[in-house]
Structure formats: structure tokens, C-alpha cells
Amino acid sequence: MNTDLDNNISIIIPVYNAGSFVSKAVESALIQPEVKEVILIEDGSRDNSLDICTQLAANYEKVRLFKHPGNANKGAGLSRNLGIEGATGDYIAFLDADDYFLPDRFMAERELFKNKPNIDGVYGALGFHFYSEQDKNRFPELQTGNLTTMPGKVPPEELFLSLLWLHPKVNGYFSVDALTVKRNIFLGKTPLFNDLKLHEDTVFLLQLVSNCMIEPGILDRPVGIRGVHGHNRITKNPENSQSRLLMWKYLYDWSAKASKNKYLQKCFEAYVVSEKIKHVKRIPALKLFITHSFSNRYFLTMGVCFNPSCRIALGNFFAGGILFLKVRIQARFFKNNSFIRNYRSYLIQKH
Structure with a gap:
């Protein structure tokens, strides 16, 4: 596998009712020199997301648009799978349509994939951006300035314990938006995403780290930003008791x-x-x-x-x-x- 990341990463963005945000997500990916393509998976949105995604694909050579058969709504997990199947880069990174990357998003990946060719992936830290004062007041727990990431570096072979909160020293969670993996791990080494409506990313990460060597990257500052607003998938589908x-x-x-x-x-x-x-x-x-x-x-x-x-x-x-x-x-x-x-x-x- 080519360890040179320039023009070699496929960015996979599932899109559902994100017409107000997806352009910023796409543009934040396109400025990264490592990005080969941005794959948008339009997931049966009810707003103008499809029109905007179509226009983005027409405006930018690197943007590709995928849809489920019959414009069906399949959920974030199966939408990411569709993107993985169509990706052509040697590496894959994920981004939600209402989030965005920061400059030098893949700085740590450049060094780690080159110097540690046996690793399968790298994760970093994700910050927060409130789209309005109302959203800021709705989620006071996110106003502490904390990052979504592991609170310390954990050897890849112990990361599974940390995600289960069983590690004796370091326990936490990181986001798929701050994850970059080699595309070939999906050729039998670890499963694709699942079809759960909630927590599909947590399941994916636990399966991933139990099968693959995932290395810590930049943890003390964000490599991307989670957009917090009243239409986030998790807030529109509040966690049910089951x-x-x-x-x-x-x-x-x-x-x-x-x-x-x-x-x-x-x-x-x-x-x-x-x-x-x-x-x-x-x-x-x-x-x-x-x-x-x-x-x-x-x-x-x-x-x-x-x-x-x-x-x-x-x-x-x-x-x-x-x-x-x-x-x-x-x-x-x-x-x-x-x-x-x-x-x-x-x-x-x-x-």
C-alpha cells in the first residue's frame, strides 16, 4: 500500500437533511492536500440536500454523489458502507455533513502511516461549534471546552479496553469524524458499519479496535469540529430506553x-x-x-x-x-x- 497520503484519502460524508451545512463540510475537506475525493451519500433527505449535493458534484471535480436505490433512507451506517464500497483512495476518513475539518486535518496521519506502516488507522480529537446561542443553551455539557477524544495516549492493543472503560488508567471515546483508516481493512479484517439507528458508530469503533491496530494522533487540539444544532441526528432521535x-x-x-x-x-x-x-x-x-x-x-x-x-x-x-x-x-x-x-x-x- 502507498503510504504517501497526498491525493490518496477518500472522505465519506453521509447526508440527511443537512442542506444548511453540507457545503461547509465539503469545502473543509477539499482544502486538504491529502484528499483524493469527497463521496457524498444522499440518504433520502426531505429538505434541499439532494439539490445542494448535486450542485457540489457539478462544481467540484473531486466530489462524487451516491444515492441508495429509490432514494431510500438507510441511515448513517449503511450510507457510510456505500461510500466505502465506492471509494478509490488507499485511505478513508469520515465526516458528518454538519461537521467540518480544520486545516492540517491529516498532519499526524502523514507521519504515523509513514513511520509505522503496520498500523491500520489513526484517531484524533474533535471540538465543538454551536450554530446559535439557543443551541449553546440546550447543550451546557458541551460548553466546558472538552474535546471528544481519549484523555491520554493508549497503545493500540489496549484501546479496546479503554473504549469499554476497563483500562486501569485511560478510558474515554473518540469520534469517527477524527478517524482515518486504510481502505483494505474492510476486505475481511474488520466489519463494515451496521444498520443500528443509534450507536452504530460506537459498535463500529469497538469492532475496529478489537481487530485492527489504531494509533493515537493529535489529542490535545481538535482536527475537526462537530456542529451542534437542534437538528443533529442524535437530538432529533432522542435515545430510547432500549x-x-x-x-x-x-x-x-x-x-x-x-x-x-x-x-x-x-x-x-x-x-x-x-x-x-x-x-x-x-x-x-x-x-x-x-x-x-x-x-x-x-x-x-x-x-x-x-x-x-x-x-x-x-x-x-x-x-x-x-x-x-x-x-x-x-x-x-x-x-x-x-x-x-x-x-x-x-x-x-x-x-
């Missing part, structure tokens, strides 16, 4: 079908149980909690699953004592999280 449960079920089924290591399957099962407990009444929640505390040791030792489940199943009064006892027992008998140990052993065998 969306995270569907996400973890999807990952559990995938890990079983893909013959992934049993430790990964048990880990995903722990998250499934934790979500189920949130959505059932007290007695069924208590039954699930007790059963899986004995049958799945990762559910028992993973505080990110066990602790909230304990409070829901037992109530705060009784849960306090159980969690205190659990901490004492874990400190004595499980000094290192057993899932972390087993996952690292799995990686050694895999590589």
Missing part, C-alpha cells in the same frame, strides 16, 4: 458469530445484563443480578456493569454494603481485573 441494550446485544451476537475469544463474549454479556436490569422491574432485576453475579465473573468484577446494577436491584441502602464488601474482596483476591489479564493473553495468542 438503544444501548440493542447495541450491546449486537456486539454480543457478533462476538459469538465471529468466533471471538470467550472473554470478549462474556464481557459483552455483562453489558447486556447491566442494560436489561435498567429496564425491568425490581424482582426480575434482582433475579438477573444474582444469577449473573454467579454465572459471569466479569459481570461481578467489572464495576462499570456491577455497581449500577447492584444499586438498581438492591436499592441504595443495601447496595452500599454489598459494594463496600465487594471492593474489599476484589482488593484482596482480584488485584488485577481478570478480564484485562485474559484479554491481554488473548492478544498475545492472536498476534
